[in-house]
Amino acid sequence: MAHPRIIALATANPVAQFSQEELLTISPYTDERRRGFFLHSGIERRHLYLDKTSFRPTETTDELNARYREGSIEIGCKAIRRALELAACSAQEIDFLATTSCTGRLCPGLDAYFVREFRMKEGIQRVHVGDMGCASAMIALQQAHNYLIAFPGHRALIVSAEICSSTYYLDDSLETAVANAIFADGAAAAILASEGPGIEVLGHMSLVRPEYLGLMGFTYPNGRPRILLSKEIRGIATSMIKTLTEGILARYHLKQEEIRFWVLHSAGRGVLERAQRAMRLSDDDLAFSRGVLRQYGNMSSATALFVLNEVVKSGQASPGDLGLMIALGPGFCAEGALLRW
Missing domain, CATH: 3.40.47.10 (Thiolase/Chalcone synthase)
Known part of the structure; x- marks a missing residue:
């Protein structure tokens, strides 16, 4: 199929x-x-x-x-x-x-x-x-x-x-x-x-930790949206990115070195720095995520697609290259997809 x-x-x-x-x-x-x-x-x-x-x-x-x-x-x-x-x-x-x-x-x-x-x-x-x-x-x-x-x-x-x-x-x-x-x-x-040239979506994995429900989201004082953004998020996000990555790699019998492109949501400087240290990623691995953060900021749900688009525009991908795409959200959740060029 x-x-x-x-x-x-x-x-x-x-x-x-x-x-x-x-x-x-x-x-x-x-x-x-x-x-x-x-x-x-x-x-x-x-x-x-x-x-x-x-x-x-x-x-x-x-x-x-x-x-x-x-x-x-x-x-x-x-x-x-x-x-x-x-x-x-x-x-x-x-x-x-x-x-x-x-x-x-x-x-x-x-x-x-x-x-x-x-x-x-x-x-x-x-x-x-x-x-x-x-x-x-x-x-x-x-x-x-x-x-x-x-x-x-x-x-x-x-x-x-x-x-x-x-x-x-x-x-x-x-x-x-x-x-x-x-x-x-x-x-x-x-x-x-389901056919034709393009980036194959091989599969997905979700990680939801409801014990962190109150760390991110919106409140609405007097009906006006106010972002809830706990300082604890950076550490928890890093741990969840690492856990989700390990789960996807295990499910598809892959090693981390086989991932050519890391399409990580440009959540913020601190999250990217911690994820890099925890997962021993190189500056090149996070170049696209940091580039989007630098030129656009965090655009919420659109951001991960912006990062993927930068990978595509770079022309660096070759047939068979694998990519791991991960974004974080309230709930607290990490969502991932395994991609293949």
């Missing part, structure tokens, strides 16, 4: 990009510790769905919601359009659509807007992954993989669209300052098929 494969992958961002120094000028942070979260984050710039000339961090909840709606649809459509062009297929050929977003709420959801915009078929099957945070694209990839196993010959589309800038929150907490320093806006789209 042929493995489902990614036949096209594309990304999109808002036009406006900001250096960390620029963002500090419109933030309320004046103390060295909070400023350090921006300046020592491993991030040089971020794309945000904001108007550089008029933005002030005083938006109402209604204004945040409106900006999320407009931005997520806009950049999501850009990513879809580019992916369809790369796959040389029409939107009417898509049989299954999985959308992911955790930075806002829409009803009807993003999927409905994309179906209308691209005039997709009336019988298209859809699923939205909404509250699995940065791991959401991996869950969508699982669902697309499972769909294509059940319906060979069909095509599936994954779209991750995040407007993290619609979730900023200003208070005295260090964790909100960290969140404001690293999260960014972006969208990614991947088209999968």
